[in-house]
């Protein structure tokens with residue numbers, strides 16, 4: 001039995017408590033939060049879970065094997081470091097830390113203490129994203145051109161981080177997972193409308209090798225909740241809408257190619273007529289997906305990695321790479337959209 005302490009029971013932490021409680025090899029022993037109300041709500045649903053406002057009680061409890069951290073991003077480093085130094089395995093919510101130096105230090109401590117450290121890059125555990133990875137690896141879309149990602153809604157404003165640190169880790173981790181490499185450069189443009197110096201809307205361009213261009217729009221200022229990714233290849237195009245209940249992915253046999261004109265040579269008079277654009281408008285395919293909750297798959301993976309001393313899919317290095325991309329985006333944002341090379 002893996003005894004787990006969850007630190008941070010605001011919006012997201014209770015989802016970790018619920019999922020770990022559903023896994024028979026896991027036992028949520030402790031929950032910690034600074035708010036009495038949050039702890040009271042946990043107690044009402046899980047009367048056997050011990051609660052405390054002092055996270056050190058969780059970290060110093062010899063019966064606790066692993067700690068899951070779902071506190072504001074600016075606190076991840078200190079909490080994860082203390083937990084690792086007290087020989088706990090650690091699951092940290094995305095993003096791993098508030099800068100890459102902190103992320104590197106956490107990786108070192110975890111390695112030195114031989115502890116599993118994993119980041120909750122939830123979407124890497126989603127069946128839709130794994131299906132898309134399979135589609136890309138099978139070459140079904142052909143050569144990739146562009147990936148366009150939109151993740152917008154109204155709020156939830158964070159006081160310690162801007163919308164890039166809050167929402168973009170999801171899309172960045174998805175991109176790095178799907179493409180298996182880092183971008184070569186990023187460029188970002190954003191604005192702080194509501195809170196001073198905390199950008200609430202940003203447009204980001206990430207360039208990858210082989211001319212793959214990706215765009216992201218992240219915002220806390222949109223009346224609609226949109227979670228949409230469009231992937232365009234030279235053979236087919238794919239749309240992933242995470243707000244759909246069942247038909248999350250659609251693969252369109254659509255595209256456009258430039259083909260040599262078959263007209264006899266004397267029938268065209270300008271060079272451009274030597275070629276013509278051919279549009280393909282074929283049928284759409286909707287892959288069947290399982291309906292497992294990605295967070296549940298992630299929690300099970302964490303428990304399994306601890307049990308079998310296995311390297312997690314979203315390990316410390318994967319967390320570091322996401323933080324490095326966010327830092328580059330942040331640098332571009334603050335320098336009015338200059339290209340930042342990675």
Ligand SMILES: NC(=O)c1ccc[n+]([C@@H]2O[C@H](COP(=O)([O-])OP(=O)(O)OC[C@H]3O[C@@H](n4cnc5c(N)ncnc54)[C@H](O)[C@@H]3O)[C@@H](O)[C@H]2O)c1
Pocket residue numbers: 007008009010011012013032033034035038053055069070071072073075093094095120122166
């Ligand atoms: N994986 C996902 O899809 C997902 C979704 C939302 C949020 N998150 C992540 O979860 C984390 C928390 O986000 P949130 O939206 O739940 O924030 P939140 O502000 O709603 O909750 C954070 C909680 O942490 C508590 N806290 C702060 N410092 C503490 C301390 N020292 N000891 C104990 N409790 C402490 C606060 O009292 C608060 O209740 C962030 O890292 C965020 O990026 C992940």
